[in-house]
Amino acid sequence: MLQILLVDDENDALEALEWKLNNYIDNVQVTTCNSPLKAIDIINKSKxxxxxLDIQMPEMDGFTMIEKVKNRDFNLIFTTAHDEFALKAIKVSAIDYLLKPVDKDELLASMEKIKVAKKGDLLEDKLKLLLNNLSDNSNDKINISADGKVYLLDKDDVVMLKSDKSYTTIFLKNEQQILVSKTLKEVEKKFQFSEFFRVHNSYLINLNHIKEYLKGLGGELIMTNGLTASISRNRKAELFKKLYLD
Known part of the structure; x- marks a missing residue:
């Protein structure tokens, strides 16, 4: 009996795929879940x-979810309605995907691949390749998964990032804000460019968007979008060197 888990925030999509699996595929036991957070526990416990796995979900996108899964001994098939950038990365990483609404013949073809493959065959390697592809900054684009989308940001458009416990807000110069369900420490890995500097545990700023420096114990920075960022005392000296301040 093949144990299958469906993860999608859209109940209609869950029900449709569950029906197709139960009616077109023999010897399957299907479990559905509309919450990626709950799905992580199910995967780690039920194996x-x-x-x-759906890509676009408001609570947490599919890429973020798969990063948080400890047990990766399973076959993975992404499902999505549209996401050209993500699909290219998935295809290059040799991970299967299906476009929604899922076509019967494509579903059968994917299941045939699984039958001849070993459980979780090289999935760890494929996921590493996928995440590397999604994190590829060779064109100076910064990709951020949030709101069920993958944003491709220009470095100069990012003013600063602010931490709020397990969430991070990215502030853009057009006043747009992107809320990411990751800590600043996790998101910071995407911003390994000389323009960005961690001035405080709660703030990562774009040096090119600093407008003013306000003196004080640690001091504060006024950014070009009018927001302020606090400076830690232990980061002050290094910041001054980068800004050529006395």
């Missing part, structure tokens, strides 16, 4: 053979 399914196959996971169908």
């Amino acid at each position: 399914p053979d196959v996971v169908f």
